[in-house]
Each structure stands twice: as C-alpha cells, then as structure tokens.
Amino acid sequence: MKTCFTKICLWGVFLLAAICVQAAHGQTAAPQNGKSVSGTVVDEKGNPVIGASVIVKGTQKGAVTDADGRDVLLGVGSGDALQFSYLGYYTVTEKVGTRTTVDAVLSEMSNMLNDVVVVGYGQVKKSDLTGSVASVKAEKLTDIPANSIDGLLQGRVAGVQVVNSSQDPGASSTVRIRGNSSLNGSNAPLVVIDGFPWGDAGDLKQINPQDIVSMEVLKDASASAIYGSRGANGVILITTRKAQENVTRITLRQQTTVSGFSSELNLWRDPVLMAMLSNESSINAGLTPTYIGATNANGVYYPSIAELQTTWTTNTRWDDLVFRPTPVSNNTTVQVQSSNDRTMFQASANYYLDNGMYIEDTYRKYGGNFSVEHKLLDNLRMKASANITSNKRHNNGGLAYWRNPIFPVYDDNGDYWLYGAQDYSHPLALTNLQKNDSKGLDIISFASVNWDVLPCLNVMAQFNYKHGEQITDKYFPKKYSETGVFNDGYGSIDNWKDDNIVFEAYATFDRTFAEKHRLTVMGGYSYENYQSRSSSLAAKGFINESLGNENLAAGDSETYSIGNSFYKTELVSALTRINYTFDNRFLFTFTTRADGSSKFGSNNKWAFFPSGAFSWKMHEERFIRNLNVFDVLKIRASYGISGNQGISAYQTLSRYGQHKYFNGGKWVTAIGPGYQSGTTGQDGIYALWSGIPNKGLKWETTAQVDLGLDMSFFGNRLNVTFDWYDKRTSDLLRERNIAPSSGYDKMWVNDGEIRNRGIELTIDGVAFQNRDWRVGGTFVFSRNRNKVLSLGNAVQTGLKTDLRTGMQYEYYGNQSEQFRAYTNILAVGQPMYVFYGYRTDGIVQSLAEGLSAGLSGDDAQPGEFKYVDIYDGDGLETVDENDMCIIGDPNPDWMASLGIDVSWRRFDFSIFFNGVFGNDVLNTKRFDQPSNMPMRWTTDNPTNSYPRLNANRQTKLSDWWVEDGSFVRIQTMTLGYSIPFSKKDAARKIRLYVSADNLYTFTGFEGYDPEVGMTGIYSGGYPRLRKWTFGADFTF
Secondary structure: OOOHHHHHHHHHHHHHHOOOOOOOOOOOOOOOOEEEEEEEEEEOOOOEOOOOOEOOOOOOOOEEEEOOOOOEEEOOOOOOOOEEEEEOOOEEEOOOOOEEEEEEEEEEEOOOOOOOOEOOOOEEEEEOOOOEEEEEEEEOOOOOOOHHHHHHOOOOOOEEEEEOOOOOOOOOOEEEEEEOOOOOOOOOOOEEEEEEEEEOOOOOOOOHHHEEEEEEOOOOOOHHHHHHOOOOOEEEEEEEEOOOOOEEEEEEEEEEEEEEEOOOOOOOOOHHHHHHHHHHHHHHOOOOOOOEEEEEOOOEEEEEEEHHHHOOOOOOOOHHHHHOOOEEEEEEEEHHHHHHHEEEEEEEEEEEEEEOEOOOEEEEEEEEEEEEEEEEOOEEEEEEEEEEEEEEEEOOOOOOOOOOOOOEEEEOOOOEOOOOOOOOOOHHHHHHHHHEEEEEEEEEEEEEEEEEEEEEEEEEEEEEEEEEEEEEEEEEEOOOOOHHHHHHOOOEEEEEEEEEEEEEEEEEEEEOOOEEEEEEEEEEEEEEEEEEEEEEEEEEOOOOOHHHHHHHOOOHHHHOEEEEEEEEEEEEEEEEEEEEEEOOOEEEEEEEHHHHHOOOOOOOOOOEEEEEEEEEEEEHHHHHHHOOOOEEEEEEEEEEEEEEOOOOOOOOOOEEEEEEEEEEEEEEEEEOOEEEEEOOOOOOOEEEOOOOOOOOOOOOOEEEEEEEEEEOOOOOOEEEEEEEEEEEEEEOOOEOOOOOOHOOOOEEEEEEEEEEEEEEEEEEEEEOOOOEEEEEEEEEEEEEEEEEOOOOHHHHHHHHEOOOOOOEEEEEEEEEEOOOOOEEEEOOOOOOOOEEEEEEEEEOOHHHHHHHHOOOHHHOOOEEEEOOOOOOOOOOOOOOHHHHHHEOOOOOEEEEEEEEEEEEEEEEEEEEEEEEEEEEEEEOOOOOOOOOHHOOEOOOOOOOOOOOOOOOOOOOOOOOEEEEOOEEEEEEEEEEEEEEOOOOOOOEEEEEEEEEEEEEEEEOOOOOOOOOOOOOOOOOOOOOOEEEEEEEEEOO
16 A cells, blocks of 8 residues: 555656746747737636736737637737736736737736745745745635535645544544644644634634635744744634725535445344354353343343244344435535725625434534725725624434344334343434534624835734634433433533634834845734633433423422533733845844733743744855756744643632532532542543642743755746754643642643654646646655653652553553553653553464463463563563553654646646555454454464454453554545636636545555544544535636
C-alpha cells in the first residue's frame, strides 16, 4: 500500500515539475495606419474571457470580447497600445507595433504574488510574508456538502491534521496544527472569522461553507503570536464573501447527496455457523452451551444446531431494519450581491439537511447571512454583518444492527421481543420510544469603522457580538432502555446559552522613506467578555410516560434533580506589530501582545507574548537573477512565544459542590468544598473529586522556532514551500493527582513540557497549459514528532515507573472494559497517548510451551495468547505486570496528499488523494467477530494467528490487538461542466457537476476504517460512507 502511494506521489511531483513553457507566436504585417487589429483574450487556464474590455489606451475606442474571447478593433495605429481588462483580473497593456494580431492572457488577482494575504490585524502581500502562512481557497472545497468547513481542510495544508472519526449527522472534526501540545488544556487552533476570534476549530457549523472565500492558516509563532494567549495551537483566519464593486450577482447552488457504505457489514448471515461457534466458546470455557434446544434462565428458547439447520425459520436481518437503504441529503444556498460606487451588500440563505445511515437519525440547519459596506466619505468606510443559524438534531445513532439474527422483532402479542429484562438494545423499541433531541440558535454580528486619517495612517475599530443557545430534550422509557430501567423512567431538559462580546481598535501606519525603506507599524487594543449560563431539570420514577420529558412532574418528586451554572471570563489585551522592509529584499517583523485574563490569580493575570521574524528575498539579488532559474527564492526565520489559557475559569478559587445521597428513607443534599471534576475506572464508574484552589496557576507557554524556504520556477508555474519547526510547550495546565489524605483526587497545576518537531513541504504548479487544456496539482507532505519531555515531579505527581526501562508514566483516560486496563499512557520521553501492554509471540500450541513461556493457569493452555516475559529483574520466569511495555503509537509518522486538477474547454476534473502513515490503531474488534471467529485456533487448525474461542477469557491488552492504521484514500473526485448564460459576462453561467467523497481506501487495517480519534482506539461502528453529490450552480 505504501509503495502504491509512493508511486502516486512521485508521479504527482513529476507532473508538477514537468512544466511546459510555451512561446507566444504572433503574426506580423507591414506597418500601416488605421489598420484592423484582432486578437484573443484568455485566462491563465487558457479559457476565453468573455466580455473583457479592449480599448485603445487614451481613447474611447474599444471593443468587447465575444463567446470565444475574440475582439476586433478598426483604425488602430502602430504607435497605439491596447489595454485589456476584466473584473477580478489584473489589467494588461500591449503595444501594437507592427502586429495585426494582439493576444492577451489575464491573470486572476488571487493567483499573483501580489495577492493580499490576511494576517492577524492586517493584510500583507503574499511575497512579503515573513511567517509560515498557508492559504486555502474555499472554492476547492465546497463541491462536497459539509456542516462545517474545518472538516474539509483534511490533507489540504501541510502541518494541519484533521480527523473525521465520527460519521454522525452534523458531526464535528478534530483539528490540530503541528501536533498536540497540551495535556488538559485546549489543543484546537483558534478560528477568527472576519477579525472576530470565534473560538476553537472543529465544529464551525455557524458559518455556511458557501459563504467563505478563503482561509489562512497561521502556523508559526511569528504569525500567531499576535493572538497571544490563544495562538499557541495556531490560528485559522476565515474571510467571508463580500460583494464585488459595481456588480450584481444572484447565485443558486443546489447539492443533493446520496450516501452508502463503502464496504460490506461484518454480520452473521449464517445462524448455524454462529451457533456452532458460540457453543464451542462456551464448552472451551467450561460453561453450558447456549444452542441446545432448551429454555434458559430468562425464559428464552434457543434452538439446537439441528433445529437451525432444518425447522427454524427466524433469520432477522437487523441491518435492513436499522439502516436507511440510501440516505439522501440536501444543501441549498441562495446568494445575492450588488453594489454601486459607494455601497456594497451581500445576502445569503442556506438550508442543510444531513440524513444519517441510521433510521430517523437527522440533522437540519437553516442559516442566513447579510453584510453591507458603505463608503461615507472617500476615506471613511463602515461595515456591518449578521449571521443567524438554527439547527435541529434528532439523535437516533448507535442502534444494534449486529443483534442476533435468530431473535424476532415482535413477540406473539405484537410487543417488541426481548431476550430478558436486561435487553437494552432493541433498535426499533429505542427508535420509537426513546427521545434525544436538541435545538440550537446562533447569532454572529459584526460592525466596523475604517478611517484613512492620512494616506499613511489608517484607524480601524470593530465590535463583534456572538450569541448561542441550545436546548436538549431526553427521555428514556421504563422498558427497553438501560437508563430508563434503572431509574423507572428518566427524563431531562437541559438549557444552555452564551454571549461573547469583543471590541478591538487598532491603527496602522504605513510609509516608504527614500524609496528603499518601508515601515509599517500597527498598534491596538482588544477587550473580550464571555458569559454562559446553563440549567438542567431531570426526573425519575415516572408514574405516566405518555408525555415523556414534557411532563417532568409525572416523576417522583423526591428524586427531582435541578442544576444550574454561571460562567464569566474577561480578556484585555494590548498588541503591536512592526514590519520593516529594506530595498524590497530584507523584511523584518516584530510582534508583541500583552494579555490579562480573569482565569488566573492576581500574580499571574498578565503575560507577554513576543515574536520576531526575518526573510530575505534572494531573487531580488543580481547574482540570483543572473542564474535565470528562480522567480522567487526567499528564506525565512522566526521565533516567538504564544500562550494557552484553554481551561475553565475559577480554578484559582475555592470551589463548592453539592451531592445527593439516600439516608434514613429520604434523599439528602450535602453542600461542601469540592466538586466532581471527572470519572475514572472501567467505563468511568468512579468519581474524581477536585476543588483545592491554586492561586499560582498561570499560562501555558509555547516557544517556537521556524525556518522556511519559498521557491518559484518557470514563470511562477512551479512553487515550493518548505518549513522546519521546533515547538516546545512548558508550564502545562493539567490536573495532577494529589495525595488521598487531602480528601481530593485532582488539582490544577502548571507541570510538564511537550515538544513537537517536524518538517512541511508543499509543491504546487501548472504542468501544462494551452488554449483548451490546463493540468495542475498540489502535493503536500508533513512529518511531526511529538514527545513528552516532562510530567513534573514524579513523587508529587504520583508517576509510575517502568521497572525494566526506568520510564516514568501515568495513565490517560479511563479503563477499558474489554481488557480491564488503561489503554493509553503519558510517558516521559515518548509521544502522547502511546499504548501500554504486553508483547505476544503468537499462540500457545501446547501446555508445555505455555508453561515454559512463563504462563500459568488458563493462560498456559493451548490456543491462548502467548504473552512474552521480557523483564528479568525480578528473577522470575513468569509473565506479570512488570512485563508490560509500549506496544504502539497512535501518532502518525507522516501525512501526505496529492491533488490533481484538469480542465478542458468547459469541462473540469479534480481528484484528491489523502494519506496517513505509520500510526498504530488499537483494534478492539480484531477477534470475536463474524469475519474472524471461524479462523480461531483448534486442535485440527493449530494456527498461530488467532486464539481459540473462550467465553471466560480475561484478555490482557497486548500488541496482538495493535494494527498498522496507515491508509491512502481517494478522498474526493469531481467532474463538472459549465454552460455560459451570457457571451459578454463569463461569470453568468450554470455549472453541473458530480462529486464522490471517500471513493476508495487502500489500507491493510482489518476493521471498517482506520481513521479514528487521537488516542487511536477503534471500537467498530459501521463502514466509512461513500457519498455521491449531484450539484448545479446557477449564477445570474
């Protein structure tokens, strides 16, 4: 598989490097006065530019190109110059001379080195960047419908890891820039929307992807330190769509998506084989077999093997009942934009429907956006915008499509058939009787004033307001649901809302002195106020279930549960940036930001975050220009410090909580110091208690060094960007274990250090281009090495020690029920979240072999896992907990992607490959599944690959369960065709297209899909969905 992708990557690099340089051939004619001149105007793709303006410079004489991009001008003199222009393209001027044919190629503004790139609190030309900033145009992403744009970034930017592990309707993503750098604080990058610091990336459902024009990813500290305490994990700047000047546009985009599984479900289709293997598992464990033609203790009759082979007729295909055959989803967007010389406005409306694979599992979203910009004076502009979204989620996921096929759907009375009082998995009963609904409303508004006080001085002030609210309704019936059975019916209503206000003002001075010295100075102020409130009502012991949670008064009044909370934080900041350019060759950038946060104590409220960067445009040097090789050759170097305050407020204060307990025949509420901060143990059955204040708590600090190289060749048709970085985060915000004698389990401290070090490479270009064809692509490669350098004082933190290696570590997460052990650890000197367990050496083939390997009891029996005794420090030749070691790493060794874009006349085609390599996955479903149980060990099949069946086996966590999770996915493929509406305006057209998402995955992983969460644990689910989208874009 790796070889396959390597070939693809090499082919892609070769394709990008094989640039075809074409000479322009012009026809000549004898000079004459008042001659006729014709020509063709095309864009960089070779497509005709319809409606382009062609005028004789300095006159009113002109023409407009036709549907083929052709123009004809009469009475043109040899000394004249023709000026070619079109909205959104740079104007080109060509001298006529002796020619009678004058062609022109117009370059889009977004494709030039002078393209303006959005950075924090300002804009710079792409050629003047000193930091590591990557740009992504939204038009490359939006052919695939999505609830959130950040999930579509997967594989598009070097150094950005996006994991889409959940396939639930409206599901969020996990986004990381240059690795994980915090243990308990936030690891998600900051998202800034049109200058408004919105929050963490991963679930940006409030913004319609169709309203987004571009995204800039700030990766190094020089670029992100201007955001201070929120920039440690990188920053994603989003620019939304604005109206074009003096243009009216109406756009309708309709997308219909059909989903289906990309592989077969792993289910029992043969009840006879299922029963035979089940009986074998029971017999090997010394238990009574189930399928013997008898009634068990729950009163359920299980047929014998002979009955299943002859007279038994029930064979329920639960997957047909649980899954939609072909879910159809919808995404409709209408956009209107118009402008004149002084006012521009843009409005859009969106309806998004995501039907999941499970029946009645649905997510809906309605959204609207409006923005207006008005020029009050030639030097004074005002902007305002509002974005409103409403979403509804009916959650019906996780249904048991794997239910035993011999179970019927209904009993003789027409009720849902159950195999016992503790049968909590009947999918139709839960679908019809259980409730899990949520509704949300989000408002994001923005207003700004932009004043050009002087030609060299600009003042900007902006106000942002964000409001969000959500209500969740749940009801679990007395029967069929586990929560409902335990509580005699359980209903709840949860409310939440938040308000976020941000005010920012900054001034920018920009002036060039003596033609060689350019100085840009920005200074500003920022204030943020965030508040949230929540409340919850719950009832148990329902007398009447007819109204569910809509009548909580029907519950037992003694067991009512009421809760509410209030949360408030403030952040005050002063910031500045200085850019100095000498002779358009040497560029220097210095930024500083001082943040004051209410989350920390009086001694640590303020923190200072500086950065500096330098770049040298070597292509401006004569000795480089004389080589005639480089269009761009620029080296970059930066260093900066940013922070992380991604924890809850009030950790520096004493906290009180309450707890209900049953005493003396009634419920009693206790109030006192401390609060429940989490859970631990198998499935989180034990509560963790916190509440000790830490007034010395302070910011996490991330220091980052970045060295970069930018190169362009062949007239900027081949572009290469390379970065090396070293990123260290210290004073980690984490909950440390404390002595049990304190009466608490956890306490927030600053403790530990993590390093991320890696390289990033991006190659993009145009391999071939003429009038009809354009072939281009992008290759992205990134490699990150994550390492825990310190977890603090071993005694104070209660770190454990590996006796064989001396490695210090602590457990991460909760215990696994399957292995009755923690699966992940944080270990000094190792990457985050590594797997910790036993090594195996195949399967025990005889009792003598098992005993000689140091195993005992049932573990030494033939057919069991052959665990390895690797620790000899205890002088014992037995396998025990001292033989545990690191058995896998869920962090990928490297990631790569390849995108190829081809256009021919009005057709366009694109394909995008994305790959992740070297990551280990803990496959908890590697055994006891229909696909692998038949391959078990038996005396007549003494395999060394799978153990015997044993219903009583206490399985140890071992490397047998760890697989290579590397994969290459054909992530998207799109074919489109454009039909122009107007010969004079090429933008007015209809584009028809079909897109495939998750078309095919190349992998050696045995489960449904190797793309799992950051901890690398695979728990089953269902196959990755393949989605086909049929779209039509109408632009009038």
